[in-house]
Amino acid sequence: MSDWRPGEKRADTASMLRVNQAGEYGATRIYAGQLAVLGRALPAAHQIARMAAQEEAHLERFNGLMGERRVRPTLLQPLWSVAGFALGAVTALMSEKAAMACTDAVETEIDRHYSEQLAELGDSDPELAADIRAFQAEELEHRDTARAHGAQDAVAYPLLSAAIRAGCRAAIELSKKI
Ligand SMILES: [Fe+2]
Ligand SMILES: [Fe+2]
Numbered sequence: 001m002s003d004w005r006p007g008e009k010r011a012d013t014a015s016m017l018r019v020n021q022a023g024e025y026g027a028t029r030i031y032a033g034q035l036a037v038l039g040r041a042l043p044a045a046h047q048i049a050r051m052a053a054q055e056e057a058h059l060e061r062f063n064g065l066m067g068e069r070r071v072r073p074t075l076l077q078p079l080w081s082v083a084g085f086a087l088g089a090v091t092a093l094m095s096e097k098a099a100m101a102c103t104d105a106v107e108t109e110i111d112r113h114y115s116e117q118l119a120e121l122g123d124s125d126p127e128l129a130a131d132i133r134a135f136q137a138e139e140l141e142h143r144d145t146a147r148a149h150g151a152q153d154a155v156a157y158p159l160l161s162a163a164i165r166a167g168c169r170a171a172i173e174l175s176k177k178i
Pocket of ligand 1: 027
């Protein structure tokens with residue numbers, strides 16, 4: 001709390017944990033939807049399964065911190081379960097490249113979101129900041145993996161990407177509050 005001065009707003013770490021846990025949960029559901037459609041035999045599926053395993057670890061960590069700090073999950077969890085799975089399944093049905101464009105878009109927004117949180121946290125919560133920093137590096141690696149697998153060659157990439165990014169931003173704002 002060394003940065004904090006009286007009258008300044010403290011970072012709302014309960015809200016941060018809530019939205020991060022929701023996001024990581026959503027990520028596991030997106031990848032589950034993609035894998036359900038693509039099957040695990042395709043080369044892309046191998047990459048997706050690897051990224052999904054990392055999302056599971058991120059989710060587990062935020063679940064643990066929420067338990068320790070007695071933070072409730074978002075009430076929208078059931079919605080993110082369905083919406084995440086549907087987003088993954090629909091993009092995978094479009095094409096492998098569209099599935100990768102989905103990952104590209106989602107991770108771009110998560111990266112932006114984690115950067116904002118790190119700026120807001122400063123050095124007020126080193127434990128949480130360290131996790132966010134570590135996960136952010138993996139999210140960027142997921143985005144780069146998606147691009148290496150042709151995300152930006154997907155049909156209607158700009159439109160698809162813009163729509164998914166807008167959806168992510170809406171989900172982030174809702175999960176902070178509800
Ligand atoms: Fe993640
Ligand atoms: Fe990720």
